[in-house]
Amino acid sequence: MSKEADPMIDAAVADSGDRRPGWLTGRRPDLAEVAEQTRGLRRLISRIGTACPVFFAVVTVAVSSAIAQPLRGGVDIGQLGLWTLGTLVLLTPFAAALAVMLNARRGGLVWTTALVFSVIAGIIGLCVDVNLLRADPQSASLSFVSVLVVQVVVLAPVCAAVAFLIRIVSDSTRLRATGKNFDNR
Structure with missing residues (x-):
């Protein structure tokens, strides 16, 4: 009885790593393949992602309490307010x-x-919080105001602009794949 060659094993031996990844050969990545490969990570992020702003909010309250200590000694309603x-x-x-995360898909x-x-914004806030806990409490209000300005005035528009650009690129890629252009959607 003779042994016959198994085509599956022969193909596996012949393809023993001679192929280069697509990004090294200049081939554009297939978005469906990338989506399939990152599905587990994306599911994990979508499950625990909403906890991130809550975590950073709790840390902000804890640091603010540690610096100001609003309930130390006698309670002054004005200072507490x-x-x-x-x-x-x-x-x-x-x-x-x-609020955005709870209302968006x-x-x-x-x-x-x-x-x-x-x-x-939370990482920036944590860096400022760590510096405030080690530094002079009299400069805390200036640092808190500056980090708030960075978070709201600088960082929010940058995130919105990046999201807008990502949307434009994904729309153009999708339209190019279907053979359409922006004028005749």
Whole structure:
């Protein structure tokens, strides 16, 4: 009885790593393949993503409380009110990101942009918070205001612009694949 060659094994031996990845050969990646390969990671991010703005909001309240210590000694209603108002203002970027994430399609472009915004704004806030805890508490209000300006005035429009550009590129790629252009959608 003679042994016959198994075409599956022969093909596997012949293809033992001689192929180069598509990105090295200049071939554009197939978006369907990329989507399939990253499905698990995208599902994990969509499940735990909403917790990011909540986490950064809790950290902001904790640092604000540690610096101001609003309930230390006698309670002055005026100081407690100012501390509460200041802390609510500091929570604005995270509340806005959470509101967007709760109302947008989970895992979509708007949701992902809000997640990226909250993560970047939170990291910037954490860096400022760590510096404030090690530094002089008298400069805390100036640092809190500056980080709020960076988060709301600079970072939010940048995230929106990047999302807008991503949308334009994905639309043009989709239209190019179908053979249409922007004029005759």
